[in-house]
Amino acid sequence: MSELQTMLEEMVARLLTDVATQPEPWPIIEEFGLTRLMLPETLNGFNGSWQDARIVFELLGQHALPLQVGETIIAQKYLYQTNLDIDQQLLSGIIGIGYCDNVVIDNANQVVSGTLLDPAATSYNGPVNKLLIETICEGQPHLLLVDANALQENSVLSEATIFFSGPLAKDQPNLLSAGALLRSLQICGALTEALRLTIQYANERSQFGRPLAKFQAIQHDLARLAEQTAAVQCATQAACQAADYDAAPFEIAAAKLRANLAVPDACSIAHQVHGAIGFTEEHVLHHFTRRLSTWRSEFGNDRLWSNTLGKLALADRDSTIWQFLTARGDAISESNQ
Amino acid sequence: MFSFDSAPAKNPTAMSQLRQRVRTFLATATSDISPVSRAHTWTGFDAEFSKQLGSQGWIGMQWPKEYGGGERGPEERYVVIEELLAAGAPVGAHWIADRQSGTLLLRHADEAIKQKYLPKIARGECYSCIGMSEPNAGSDLAAIKTRGRKTDEGWVINGAKLWTTNVDKAHFMIALVRTGDGERHSGLSQFLIDLSLPGVTVNPITDQTGESHFGEVFFDEVLVPDNCLLGEEGNGWQQVNEELSLERSGPERYLSSYRLLEEYMDALKPNPPDEIVNLVGQQVCELWTLRQMSLAVSGRLREGHKADLEAAMVKDLGACYEQQLPHRIQAILGDEVEPQKKSKVQAVMHYLLDASPSFSLRGGTREILRGIIARGLGLR
Numbered sequence: 138m139s140e141l142q143t144m145l146e147e148m149v150a151r152l153l154t155d156v157a158t159q160p161e162p163w164p165i166i167e168e169f170g171l172t173r174l175m176l177p178e179t180l181n182g183f184n185g186s187w188q189d190a191r192i193v194f195e196l197l198g199q200h201a202l203p204l205q206v207g208e209t210i211i212a213q214k215y216l217y218q219t220n221l222d223i224d225q226q227l228l229s230g231i232i233g234i235g236y237c238d239n240v241v242i243d244n245a246n247q248v249v250s251g252t253l254l255d256p257a258a259t260s261y262n263g264p265v266n267k268l269l270i271e272t273i274c275e276g277q278p279h280l281l282l283v284d285a286n287a288l289q290e291n292s293v294l295s296e297a298t299i300f301f302s303g304p305l306a307k308d309q310p311n312l313l314s315a316g317a318l319l320r321s322l323q324i325c326g327a328l329t330e331a332l333r334l335t336i337q338y339a340n341e342r343s344q345f346g347r348p349l350a351k352f353q354a355i356q357h358d359l360a361r362l363a364e365q366t367a368a369v370q371c372a373t374q375a376a377c378q379a380a381d382y383d384a385a386p387f388e389i390a391a392a393k394l395r396a397n398l399a400v401p402d403a404c405s406i407a408h409q410v411h412g413a414i415g416f417t418e419e420h421v422l423h424h425f426t427r428r429l430s431t432w433r434s435e436f437g438n439d440r441l442w443s444n445t446l447g448k449l450a451l452a453d454r455d456s457t458i459w460q461f462l463t464a465r466g467d468a469i470s471e472s473n474q
Numbered sequence: 475m476f477s478f479d480s481a482p483a484k485n486p487t488a489m490s491q492l493r494q495r496v497r498t499f500l501a502t503a504t505s506d507i508s509p510v511s512r513a514h515t516w517t518g519f520d521a522e523f524s525k526q527l528g529s530q531g532w533i534g535m536q537w538p539k540e541y542g543g544g545e546r547g548p549e550e551r552y553v554v555i556e557e558l559l560a561a562g563a564p565v566g567a568h569w570i571a572d573r574q575s576g577t578l579l580l581r582h583a584d585e586a587i588k589q590k591y592l593p594k595i596a597r598g599e600c601y602s603c604i605g606m607s608e609p610n611a612g613s614d615l616a617a618i619k620t621r622g623r624k625t626d627e628g629w630v631i632n633g634a635k636l637w638t639t640n641v642d643k644a645h646f647m648i649a650l651v652r653t654g655d656g657e658r659h660s661g662l663s664q665f666l667i668d669l670s671l672p673g674v675t676v677n678p679i680t681d682q683t684g685e686s687h688f689g690e691v692f693f694d695e696v697l698v699p700d701n702c703l704l705g706e707e708g709n710g711w712q713q714v715n716e717e718l719s720l721e722r723s724g725p726e727r728y729l730s731s732y733r734l735l736e737e738y739m740d741a742l743k744p745n746p747p748d749e750i751v752n753l754v755g756q757q758v759c760e761l762w763t764l765r766q767m768s769l770a771v772s773g774r775l776r777e778g779h780k781a782d783l784e785a786a787m788v789k790d791l792g793a794c795y796e797q798q799l800p801h802r803i804q805a806i807l808g809d810e811v812e813p814q815k816k817s818k819v820q821a822v823m824h825y826l827l828d829a830s831p832s833f834s835l836r837g838g839t840r841e842i843l844r845g846i847i848a849r850g851l852g853l854r
């Protein structure tokens with residue numbers, strides 16, 4: 138990590154620790170400027186790359202923050218890139234992101250209806266004021282910023298007022314991929330925290346006259362939990378490097394799938410080591426494990442991303458998968474020089 | 475706790491050119507090798523191929539030129555070895571000498587030994603093996619009993635080593651031997667033992683695939699010169715551990731079953747059903763992630779950081795992947811592949827089903843690796 142990134146990490150970690158005890162955290166986060174992470178400096182942003190965003194998105198998962206900060210960061214970036222002169226008022230508030238392939242746009246009344254493929258607002262992720270939706274208009278990827286008050290149960294959007302509409306900027310991940318990258322980084326952060334909690338508990342709790350950590354069965358389970366965490370760290374980091382290079386359809390799909398694959402064993406080990414106390418509402422463990430389970434479904438479950446990856450891997454039958462992986466890897470690391 | 479922050483490779487333009495050169499070379503040098511032979515990766519033995527590779531300058535790439543090395547960077551060596559492994563080139567003859575014994579000699583041997591062995595290794599003409607396990611010391615390496623006794627003429631070695639990869643073909647062994655009175659980890663030293671010396675008896679052992687990649691060796695009053703004691707007397711345990719992180723994170727720790735994935739994908743009919751596409755997608759996802767992890771560890775070692783914990787994770791996750799892959803293909807293999815290519819896929823699959831139990835045994839068992847990780851996490 139660069140010095141700037143280390144500073145960013147320290148500042149955001151402190152901010153997230155501070156707001157955890159505040160009744161109204163959102164205004165503090167907005168005031169800090171965190172939502173402008175990926176906006177240019179001319180809009181008082183940090184001009185952050187995906188590799189910078191990695192640090193923030195991971196911390197959001199590590200702190201289990203019940204607010205759509207990551208979604209708002211992405212929405213602001215995408216809105217700005219669609220229209221460089223965008224009215225800054227449109228960027229305010231909590232903006233959820235979603236994907237919808239069946240919208241009906243009523244141009245006369247400037248309203249839209251449809252069903253979101255991904256629930257943009259869940260109880261874990263917190264409320265939203267607006268929604269940024271990617272859809273297909275006349276065969277092209279298109280963004281719509283709409284009023285979130287029109288979002289009903291079952292992710293149905295009914296005659297939502299359109300605040301803004303424009304084509305998706307090229308050479309960047311589509312909104313579904315951006316959401317998947319965000320969730321895979323939140324999963325990474327939550328795994329890191331679940332691992333930390335579980336190691337701490339295993340060292341503190343004694344049974345049969347010795348700490349749980351001294352039992353080989355427990356040690357090996359924790360080693361597996363750490364391996365899953367490490368794999369997700371590595372995959373998400375590589376995906377962010379790729380997203381700074383191009384739209385990274387392969388790497389983001391692989392990172393989200395790898396994160397999803399880590400979830401079941403990781404949650405099971407964390408709970409098993411914690412025993413009954415970890416199953417109580419009072420204990421913090423479920424803030425992480427229940428989110429992990431939810432995030433696995435959001436912005437693409439295993440089926441969606443393994444299918445995407447399989448199709449990409451089988452797209453060019455004249456080259457081997459090894460040639461595909463190394464060509465992508467070499468191109469991305471060349472751009473990093 | 476642990477860190478997989480990866481430093482990007484230096485001068486990657488040169489890397490992709492080097493990658494192309496290796497591929498061009500392999501297209502000719504391995505053109506007549508069958509898929510099952512390719513699936514042997516670094517256990518495939520071919521003395522002629524090793525010589526060819528040596529003449530390309532692709533053995534001992536990082537060693538000083540005065541010892542026949544290429545003075546190339548670790549990134550370049552990584553590109554070469556991952557290409558060799560992915561292609562299933564028969565690198566077994568020189569593999570251990572190139573990966574760890576040569577490096578160990580550079581670090582711990584005297585000038586005469588370096589001059590005698592390193593240029594021959596770099597030419598692909600001299601092979602080594604690692605003498606660690608013994609009849610009563612497998613995972614519990616500190617229980618070894620093979621002894622070295624100091625005499626006026628040199629050191630006299632007595633004892634036995636077991637499960638030694640390449641032992642019947644290697645010219646020398648780097649052996650861990652008890653030289654002091656200390657218990658367990660203390661009083662151990664490393665020796666270079668020329669396997670043609672009087673008193674050395676080597677027997678290959680046939681494994682369950684019907685092949686002999688490992689074996690046993692007995693030392694009966696074997697006299698080795700003083701300069702065959704490598705490094706410091708009594709410092710063997712530490713030297714061995716330095717060596718192991720070289721051994722545990724390389725691409726050979728996740729590519730052992732790669733051949734099957736490539737052959738399976740090659741055999742698929744156009745537009746396979748979703749069930750198959752999804753299976754391929756998941757295998758590719760895990761393969762890609764493991765490559766990122768292996769690259770990250772090699773980056774950390776390159777920058778001079780310790781990476782024992784990270785290397786153990788790569789090896790354990792890599793072995794699990796290598797072992798699951800043939801089972802997953804077996805579970806699904808059906809009419810999605812071209813009929814004329816099915817028998818080729820099945821042959822590779824059955825070879826790997828038989829060979830893969832060893833993947834989580836060799837180079838440190840799964841249990842030992844998880845113990846290392848647990849220690850790194852502060853649990854023991």
